[in-house]
Amino acid sequence: MKHFSAFTVLLLFTVCLAQGQQKPLHPDLKIEQPAGPKPWTNLNINDKPGQFQFVVVTDRTGGHRPGIFEKGVDKVNLLQPEFVMSVGDMIEGYTTDTAEINRQWDEFCGFVGKLTMPFFYVPGNHDFTNPVMERIWKERFGPAYYSFVYKDVLFMALNSEDQTRGSGKGSISPPQLEWIRKTLDANRNVKWTFLFMHQPLWVQETDPVKWFDVEKLLADRKHTVFVGHRHHYERFERNNTQYYMLATTGGASALRGPQLGEFDHFVWVTMTEQGPILANLHLDGVFDHDVFNEQLTAFTEKIWSSNMIRVEEPLYVKGATFTQDSIRFRITNNFDVPVKVKLDHGFSWDFKADIAKPELTVPPNSVRFSSIELTARKQKEIEAMKAVKVKAGVAVQQAGKSDFFVPFEFNVAPLRRYELKKATGSIKTDGVLNDWASLPYTLPTPEGGRFGIAYDNKFIYLGVQVNDSELINDSAGTTINQDFVGFVLDGQPTTKSISEKGDDWFKNSLYFIASPEDGSGKSSVRDLGESEQQLVWKCIKNKSGYAFEIAIPIEYVQQQQGDLWQSVRVNVVVQDKDAKSSSRITWQPNWRDRDNLPGSGMFFRDAKSKM
Structure with missing residues (x-):
């Protein structure tokens, strides 16, 4: 027979008393409680008699x-x-x-x-x-x-x-x-x-x-x-x-x-x-349970995937400034019923805006147009002007049903018409940029950067200088977790590429990112598709940071536009990864973001080279 000390008896009594004082479960609550940890905060149901x-x-x-x-x-x-x-x-x-x-x-x-x-x-x-x-x-x-x-x-x-x-x-x-x-x-x-x-x-x-x-x-x-x-x-x-x-x-x-x-x-x-x-x-x-259902999901997806409202042709400007002009929208109704469209625009400090037809009904299987007139409030460089956000609602008209407007948003602004010039000499993709006559385009990176683009009979070339005093790069590491430079290039005809939104990670474009070479002489790159594996490139350190050079076979564009190809749409991305901070910038608004500007970053082949 075991003997218990007075302290042991007192301890057992205290434990039992404490357990007996635990709040009982709510009488309407039936739950199986595990012996160990429990997947809930407590079982004190918020159901007080006077509440x-x-x-x-x-x-x-x-x-x-x-x-x-x-x-x-x-x-x-x-x-x-x-x-x-x-x-x-x-x-x-x-x-x-x-x-x-x-x-x-x-x-x-x-x-x-x-x-x-x-x-x-x-x-x-x-x-x-x-x-x-x-x-x-x-x-x-x-x-x-x-x-x-x-x-x-x-x-x-x-x-x-x-x-x-x-x-x-x-x-x-x-x-x-x-x-x-x-x-x-x-x-x-x-x-x-x-x-x-x-x-x-x-x-x-x-x-x-x-x-x-x-x-x-x-x-x-x-x-x-x-x-x-x-x-x-x-x-x-x-x-x-x-x-x-x-x-x-x-x-x-x-x-x-x-x-x-x-x-x-x-x-x-x-x-x-x-x-x-x-x-x-x-x-x-406050919404009821049917605020959105599978029928509405199918309906909205059909509307969005139809590219029903798009910029017909961006407003490209050759000069450095802009005064006044209009941008036309194309509204395509591929449904067998009428479609009601409402258009509105947000406020801009840079432009006065006026939509010609803010409300219209598009008959079944037909096309209609509207436009927005932009007037500069004051003269400033085009690249510094902020876009106007256009908001649109589309409702398919069905007898006996109230209008359900599917929302659209897109941005409009005058765009710089960039000229894609033929290379003046031979460009070697070795990461050394001294064979470039100039790098005319500025990258808004924390420490500065510039890039240039040119072409010859075989390749389109891109050369980028990124200024960065603190490099974090590891060829064995994940590219997006370190310093990198990259680009998106869309070789489709202008009428298609202006409306691309970077869906499925730029499925219709070349998308490539790479980190500077580390001590092993290797770079970290994103998983490459078949198109990217054919690219010739180099990304190496230099005294200011690092340089990136790449040659893109001209066949990539010719396959989509023919020998008399006219344009390519380009964006450049740089990530600056430091020990305490990280920033990612793009030269033009990211095609995948809400700030995307249809047709931005379009380079047109110079007229002389078309002959």
């Missing part, structure tokens, strides 16, 4: 925008709160025409009748404007101020319009104040109090009558106040608590965004033991 959620909707009227509030109802139904509160201005009102008032209320009641949970009315100045509207309110909804308690929380719907004084003149009348006093006295021990009314009485210039007396009654209890009326969101710290003035759920608004408090929303309130937690949900940020 619940409700929604507050705000101003629909005061210049309502049709369809917005109704959309809000649909979004609230998706989230399934326990109930919905209002802060007033549900109808336009401001009339004594009883038929019109009832028509407006019938319409609104039809909207909230679609909610799958209770909706609590609170009067606004548009709902409770005059004695006629007051009478109709009482006939339809009964009391204009009332309260209820849910899970030990007091909800008070107040009437800031009970003296029908109008906008900016809200008030709490003496009879309503007395009712508020009695209601608060009868509910002294609730854990929280919410007040809902329409006008923000504490900030209006006109005397709000008894409102400040209401605040005194609330001073010693935990409470939160919700109002609307001014159509912009603002939070106030007042009376030792939070007051919230809500924006709109369809009311008039400049809609300049949440940063200015102007947006369509509803408030999702979670009541916890510690107090309410608020989330403002933008109507356009």
